[in-house]
Amino acid sequence: MAASRRDTRGIVDPAGLLARVRFRRHRPAEPLRRHVETYWLIDWDLPEPYASHIVPHPSVNLSFQWEEADGPPYGELTGVARGLYTRKLTGRGRVCGVKFRPGGFRPYAPAEPVAHWTGHVLPARDVFPRAGGDTPRTVTGPADDLGRVAALDAFLLSLDPEPDPRADQAMDLVEQIRADRTVRRVADLARAEGLSVRALQRLFAAYVGVSPKWAILRYRLHEALELAGTRQDLDWAGLAADLGYADQAHLARDFTSTVGIPPAAYAHAARTP
Incomplete structure (x- = not known):
């Protein structure tokens, strides 16, 4: 093991x-x-x-x-x-x-x-x-x-499930989203895979359960959550741009609506004994 x-x-x-x-x-x-x-x-x-x-x-x-x-x-x-x-x-x-x-x-x-x-x-x-x-x-x-x-x-x-090439394709695409921070737009991901945006959305609904856009934002939010809990004096505006958000306000809204508190408050609580 x-x-x-x-x-x-x-x-x-x-x-x-x-x-x-x-x-x-x-x-x-x-x-x-x-x-x-x-x-x-x-x-x-x-x-x-x-x-x-x-x-x-x-x-x-x-x-x-x-x-x-x-x-x-x-x-x-x-x-x-x-x-x-x-x-x-x-x-x-x-x-x-x-x-x-x-x-x-x-x-x-x-x-x-x-x-x-x-x-x-x-x-x-x-x-x-x-x-x-x-x-x-x-x-x-x-x-x-x-x-x-x-x-x-x-x-x-x-x-003992049967092999499914479309499952393999979906897993590979999600791993690409997770690992590559430059993957920010669904249209670009679809084009690189030789699919239409609609076909990519159907693949994700059938095999992942959420949209490709949701997966992109969720992995970026995971990164923001981890950094907020471990880094001091985090440049939120720079992080928002790095993660593909339009601006810091969009990152803050996404973080707050999901986690329940604003990112700055979460970061402060994480550093408080």
């Missing part, structure tokens, strides 16, 4: 979350890595409730969860959340999650476009009947990461 990896992009107040929970990431089995980005495991034992906030990635997540106060373990499928995702943690519990690559979920549930799941949280068994029964307990039950990762691998390998 690969070593745990730390990546806090999209987590609002990562220091606060990591001070309260054990949060780890692991790589899935090699045959799964084309479609699955990472496994994420969280354990907590809290004296008082804590609300975690996430600015979601354009990814579908499958999670198996157990909370002491809620009874037996259960599975959930979470489509891409357009706004801030908030989860209240209480008492003792754990989550074993699967983060699919943006564009990588459709082969596992080919009957519906991924946009069908966007903004929805539903029982995992409604999408994967095998996720019912003993599966949630099998995944969340092991005391160590090795056992939980092995159980996630076994479950996903049993689904």
